[in-house]
Amino acid sequence: MNSSVKSKQRFTFADPERVEQIFSQYPDKKSATLPLLHLAQSQEGYISSGVIDTIADLVDCHPAIVMDCVSFYTMLYTKPQGRHIIQVCQTLSCSLNGADSLVDHVSDKYKIEPGETTADGQFTLMKVECLGSCGTAPVVQINKEYHEGLSTENFDKLLESFE
């Protein structure tokens, strides 16, 4: 197996106190894996191999085990994403209330398909499963916020507010 020619990305947590605080909450080290991954992703925008190595060191396990964990979850990205991640729920209640046309709207407006990022890196479009707010369908999550009960019109306005 040839070793990778590209230089290894390194990663250090910008807030070591927060890391300490996270570890102090759990009876063992490994349980801190997910919170550390969230923290790293909020710093780097995605989980790079440097993040994986650093976290593996911190929680005392092999990098492959951390990667095993990362690759399981939809909210952890192993590649850089756009600055704003548009996640449209596609499960039943939202689908019954027009979610599909919201997806089409983004595709038409920004020329990206689900899973893709705009050329300028501004938007990534994703179709996601139930966001747990079916009562206000259709629901779109952009970055960390929920935007509920969207019509195509006010969705359009919302998107423009991010441009």
Add this chain to the structure above:
Amino acid sequence: MNTFKPVLTEHINQKDCHTLQFYKSVGGYIGLEKVLKMNPENVTQEVKDSNLRGRGGAGFSTGVKWGFIPKDSSKPKYLINNADESEPGTFKDRLLMNKAPHQMLEGMIIAAYAIGCHTSFIYIRGEFYKEYKILEKTIAEAYENNILGQNILGSNYNLDVVIHRGAGAYICGEETGLIESLEGKRGWPRIKPPFPAIEGYLQSPTIVNNVETLSCIPHIINRGSNWFKSIGPEKGPGPRLFCISGCVNNPGVYEEPMGIPLKDLIYEKAGGIPDGKQLKAVFPGGSSSAILTADEAFDVKMDYEDLVEKKSMLGSAGVIVMDETVDMVQACLNIARFYAHESCGQCTPCREGTAWLVKMLTRIVNGNGTPNDIDMLLDITDNIGGLIDFSQGSFGKTICPFGEAVSWPVRSFVEKFKDEFLEYVPKEKVFA
């Protein structure tokens, strides 16, 4: 019908209802004070007596579950609040976390006390970021006011609560999947035995309870198990948060006693179906339950027993209404696709079966179905999750109930709307 005075959501429309100050002003933490003077076993007994059943979806008796914690174990005990609400059609826990977080917290502390736990976790789904921030403040308020930490309210009971965010996996709502995720691994459910109450988080006795279940606890303590039992049917009583969404005028969460007729929920509470359309089918208990046809829906009460009799289940009480305009095949595909996406992939029937269902349904929707497909779909769903008939002994094909969760709805779509599926089959393929 009489208007039911909400218990869990009594104050959700008031300003600042999520604050400690507000909660205390409406009698918050009085239950906890009472409990801290009780013997923990009596607390468990009170909850057992109330017949409270879990509100996450499984509907197991909460008091009985707490009773499984071994008394003679020297290992630390853990209480985990399952706030990983991901069942399609369900959005009640989100409401409780937004508007009545202290009620939930009080329930958690009481539960933790009852089982002898000193470190408790809230596993909240990663997407609920706003709710996470609210809970952060809630926990901070509690610590500042001696409701958490050392010597709670002057007693010698200590409890720490840690909020742990998930990262996007429905299967982490399953208790052993949740425990694995909490331990920092992929959320692959564990085989049972051992059961979490004996060997759960870090091989220690662990209880996992839903947000709504825990929110009921302070009220049971304050008003007594008899009061709780008197609401709705005695075998599965209490106020329940029913979520209703889909094709209704007023989707939302409605707190009603257990046993409310489903048609009342749809037509009275949720304002019926828009544009006067007819009801076609409805999910009574989240997407993991079998759908009911309009006729069946008109007859059924929203409680555990009645729904089981109708070969469905109450589950998470997430009602999804589908009207006459909804294409059942597309809806079936939508649900199957959800399950295929969320399958953890550990065991054979679920990993291969869910994808097979999606592929078949996609082929049917694209116009390449065959008449054979109907029977095959039914057979495949059986092979993943079995029939709703315990006497057949045909469950247990998967490690966790995910197998049943995908096969019951898909099967019910195919069985009850066979004609719609057959309509997708090109005429030339339908042999005489």
Add this chain to the structure above:
Amino acid sequence: MPLLKIDDKEIQVKSGATVLETAEENGIEIPHYCYHPALETVGSCRMCLVQVEGMPKLQVSCNTFVGDVHPDRKVDGKYDMVVHTQTDLVVQERKNILEFLLLNHPLDCPVCDQAGECYLQDYSFKFGNAHSRFMENKRVRSNEYLGSQIVINHNRCILCSRCVRFTQEISGTSELYVEARGYNSKVAALEEKPLDNLLAGNVADICPVGALLSTDYIHKNRIWNLKKQPSVCQDCSVGCNIDVFSQKNQIFRLSPRENHDVNGYFMCDIGRYGFHRFEEIERVTKPMIRKGDSFVSIEWEKAILDTAKALKSAKAEVSGVTSPFHTNETNFMLGLMVDGIIGNLSQINDEEITYPSGFRISNDRSPNRNGMNDVCPVNVEDFISEIDKQNIRTIYILDDGVDRDFDEVWKSILSKMDFVIVQTYRMTMLAQSANIILPGLAPFEREGTITNDRGRVQWLRPSLPINGESRADWEILMMVMKTMDKKAQVFTDLSQVIMEMCEKIPAYKDVSFFKLGEKGLSLNGATPE
């Protein structure tokens, strides 16, 4: 002890045993994939589902424990558990699971290495459907190298996760993990940490299908062409039990053989691929005598005669060098033959490696040091000075076969000798300095007993035919002895040598091929007088 009934067989079990373990131990077949006795149970393949009376769901027999139940709850008044493995429900369920497993599995049998020893093939034949109903597109991925020795064919993988658990629990190196989830799950290794630990070869063994393949063996042969010979690994003093697979004059692969007193279920890659060393070496297959700076081959009779003459004339001023690479019988015979001092070549040491599971690679990379010391111990403090002191000029060396450069000590010993006899199978540096070279057998041609570093005597069996005019090492020594002394005992076969060894070496009194069998015999730490 609880009483378990599986179908119509009644079995007393230890409390806490699982149904699957019990079935395995009692010759009842319950098909399974993810279960492996050395690994943690996950119950994920669902193949071992059985019907248990009194339980509504089908149960995975790998995780169903048998314990004593209250007399009131015993089935038929006497059984603590009754299990059915042949009911319609179970039979149908196996068909269903196999159907699911075969959905994306390519019809590769004609080109798949695993054919003939594949559990998917076997179970499909015994328990599966004869046809497929799958009309959709299969999930297709390309093969990947997980390490330099292991390639994975993702399309054949049934995600039993045995390999992943192996690297986590047995080797403790955790190179393998499962990537993604659901239908997209696949076994993977990080690019910067490939599966290259010394136990890596085992994952190809434990893979029940042809997903994980050894690059060493891939596409070289078919299991039904190969002869399987149980034997013992000779690459270190642990003495892992192995099976040697060969066809005619070639060994194709080695696999570990189960022995809980030695290696458990596994073997290391040093031993596993070690047999290749002997494929390219320069063999010595005829007796040779020195002529100036080179060698000429001679007849056995002459070689033996010349050797015997040299030894006889040296009388007691002769030394013998035993070898920890040779069998007990060979070393023993040397001890009988040489009246003088006995010494050893310098020890070849390397890293001692222990794995979390307890599996060990010894730092002593010779297979029979203990045996050698038991049956023909070194009888002097300092071999080198004794040679000088006693003015020894004749030396008979059992060559290790390891080609190495000599240190100054050995160079000086050899330079003092008048007559050097080297019994070897290859032209080593040592052999180059001999007067007579007697061709013995290479490691995979030898038969005899060897003693591992825990005092277990094991049966080393030959997997390859004898090459050229070489003879068994013990036999060469016997011929020399007989030529030296007409009254010397003649051994017609190896077991006779062993019988003599039993008599002369008290610790080895119980050793015989019959007693050694497949698992060997422990000497219980007994040391020879």
